[in-house]
Amino acid sequence: MPTMVFSMLAALDVEPGNRVLEIGTGTGWNAALLCHRLGDLNVVSVEVDERVAAEARTRLLAAGYHPELVVGDGARGYGEGAPYDRVVATCSVGNIPGQWVGQARPGAVLVAPWGPVYGGEAVARLTVTRAGMLNGRFVGSSAFMRLREQRRTLPPTNAFLDPRAWPAGGAESTTSLCPDDVGDWIHMFAIGVQVPDLFCRVSDVQRDLYRLWLFDTGGTSWASADHVRGAGSFRVVQSGRRRLWHELESAWCWWDAQGRPGFDRFGLTVDHRGHVVWLDEPSAPVPRRGRDARMRGEAV
Incomplete structure (x- = not known):
């Protein structure tokens, strides 16, 4: 998708002499653009799929570009070529691998699609601090294939109940919050x-209705909300130790109360606390709910 490639390269903001680590060679087009700008010797691209890497190498050679192409697990980066001034991922993550940070210079820029388990994803533009932290903002929505190491096999519906x-x-109970919203x-x-x-999952899809299912990854609780087009209230069923629809509704109400912010108002810090998403400023972390909040001793 050209607009996504160019917007991520704009966020990467390479400068002459920068060394770049790319995670996910794919077709090789992005690597070729980086080579054109920075020169072959300053571009390292890692691809986990040997066949895809071979095809990309053929295309790059035909176009006259010779970056260092590595077949391997992108989650591990490529330490032999470090340190890097820029790191860019063409796969999404839920956790920034420590190797990417460790192989980057202080002040380096890291651009990667990031998203939670539930869905929704955005490109994060993060700066590496001297202390090895990451901090920065999201610059726009995205939808990428997950890094293989971080792909999750979520429990099937029948692990919770027989539908x-x-x-x-x-x-x-009922809710006035429409599942479509x-x-x-x-x-x-x-x-x-x-x-x-x-x-979440969706089932029983018909022209004017469907059922939205909510589950927790620990397999303890489930909820359903039935959408009917044009209705003013919607049937909710919840079971287990938690009330997942109530947790979702509280999360949506928080977002609504903040003025319905877009991705550009959110940011991400990665430090000793883990991955902390914030709104507007790093000093304003987004609240956590459900099991995670209980473990932290916060209000649910």
């Missing part, structure tokens, strides 16, 4: 960073 037995004794990319991002172990 044919729904409502399966769950606690029933929590399904956009920014909604999923705002919800997902607040409830990190939440994921």
